Amino acid sequence: MSNISAREAGSNPKKAVIWEERWHPLREEWVIIAAHRQTRPWIGQTVTSTLAPPPAYVSDCYLCPGNLRVSGLANPPYSGVYVSDNDHPCAGPDAPTELNTPPPPYRNRPATGRARVICYSPRHDLTMAQMSLAEISRVVEVWQAQTFDLGQLPEVNHVLCFENKGEVVGVSNPHPHGQLYATNFVFKTVEVELEAARRYRQESEPAQTLFAAIIRAEQSDGRRILYEDEYTIAFVPYFARYAYEVYVAPKRSVGHIYALTPPEVESLAKALKRVTVRFDNLWQMSFPYIMALHQAPTDGGDYRDFHFFIGFLPPLRQPNLLKYLAGPESGGGNFLSDTLPETKAAELLAVPDDEHYTRRSQPVRGEELPPG
Numbered sequence: 052m053s054n055i056s057a058r059e060a061g062s063n064p065k066k067a068v069i070w071e072e073r074w075h076p077l078r079e080e081w082v083i084i085a086a087h088r089q090t091r092p093w094i095g096q097t098v099t100s101t102l103a104p105p106p107a108y109v110s111d112c113y114l115c116p117g118n119l120r121v122s123g124l125a126n127p128p129y130s131g132v133y134v135s136d137n138d139h140p141c142a143g144p145d146a147p148t149e150l151n152t153p154p155p156p157y158r159n160r161p162a163t164g165r166a167r168v169i170c171y172s173p174r175h176d177l178t179m180a181q182m183s184l185a186e187i188s189r190v191v192e193v194w195q196a197q198t199f200d201l202g203q204l205p206e207v208n209h210v211l212c213f214e215n216k217g218e219v220v221g222v223s224n225p226h227p228h229g230q231l232y233a234t235n236f237v238f239k240t241v242e243v244e245l246e247a248a249r250r251y252r253q254e255s256e257p258a259q260t261l262f263a264a265i266i267r268a269e270q271s272d273g274r275r276i277l278y279e280d281e282y283t284i285a286f287v288p289y290f291a292r293y294a295y296e297v298y299v300a301p302k303r304s305v306g307h308i309y310a311l312t313p314p315e316v317e318s319l320a321k322a323l324k325r326v327t328v329r330f331d332n333l334w335q336m337s338f339p340y341i342m343a344l345h346q347a348p349t350d351g352g353d354y355r356d357f358h359f360f361i362g363f364l365p366p367l368r369q370p371n372l373l374k375y376l377a378g379p380e381s382g383g384g385n386f387l388s389d390t391l392p393e394t395k396a397a398e399l400l401a402v403p404d405d406e407h408y409t410r411r412s413q414p415v416r417g418e419e420l421p422p423g
């Protein structure tokens with residue numbers, strides 16, 4: 052680690068040097084915040100945003116309405132949200148059941164479950180940020196129905212809904228879509244968060260829900276909150292591992308998205324829109340991210356400690372600059388962040404969240420924000 056002094060880092064030593072470790076209570080691990088390193092020289096790969104916006108329909112897109120997929124089946128001429136089986140499933144009823152038994156301690160088993168694709172819109176050229184509130188609400192409702200239905204399957208113990216957005220996270224097709232993995236195991240992130248939530252309740256006096264405590268801590272600080280209404284809150288967490296990491300959560304503690312009421316669904320959709328519009332407006336580009344719904348398992352267990360939320364993990368830390376998972380992250384398992392969550396939240400708060408930049412003729416940076 053470079054040994055930069057306060058004087059070298061900037062004219063205001065107290066302001067310039069933010070160098071500390073922050074506890075990630077959901078993962079029970081330390082995140083190193085080394086914001087004084089951000090100006091270090093960079094000679095690695097950069098990312099350039101896609102130049103021209105895509106057309107509304109593409110004849111060889113396997114997700115556009117009416118088009119043929121690799122399975123040979125054609126998509127129906129759908130108009131709203133469309134869910135189909137993944138043509139390249141990672142888990143499914145066709146997974147081989149006759150497996151070779153490895154020597155201990157190795158183990159294996161069939162990859163049962165389901166994998167589906169969820170198209171948010173028939174329009175090839177939209178992103179969530181450009182969809183209407185009603186359209187995003189419909190996506191949330193389909194997440195609800197899919198989680199509930201897939202969770203009922205006896206071989207399914209967990210439903211992971213997620214979206215990979217942008218070429219830098221490996222998605223070359225811009226058609227707005229996400230995926231549903233219904234698996235016979237519980238994804239590790241949720242397993243870790245569940246254990247942390249249980250421990251927190253046991254060890255807190257009086258017993259408290261971990262995520263409720265996180266929401267209160269964010270509210271008491273206030274600087275990292277991007278959106279809040281009666282039902283939903285969105286914020287850059289104090290312990291963010293990625294520069295523009297954002298959590299969107301219902302204020303009421305529910306384990307699964309299907310437990311949300313219609314007003315909570317609408318509120319969640321509004322928060323999702325506001326956050327994704329801010330992302331896109333930040334650098335006036337379609338902002339890449341990995342988005343995942345953190346939901347409790349669906350195996351019938353007691354998960355009252357688990358608080359459903361949606362996490363955005365954007366891979367960019369500066370325009371055209373990727374966060375690499377290197378030695379500390381991939382090798383050591385803890386994150387090193389070169390950015391300060393308060394600074395990144397301030398950047399997102401400094402751009403409008405009520406109108407997407409593609410609908411404006413003037414640059415959006417640095418303008419005043421409307422209330423709410």
Ligand SMILES: [Zn+2]
Pocket residue numbers: 108109112113114115174175226
């Ligand atoms: Zn398409």
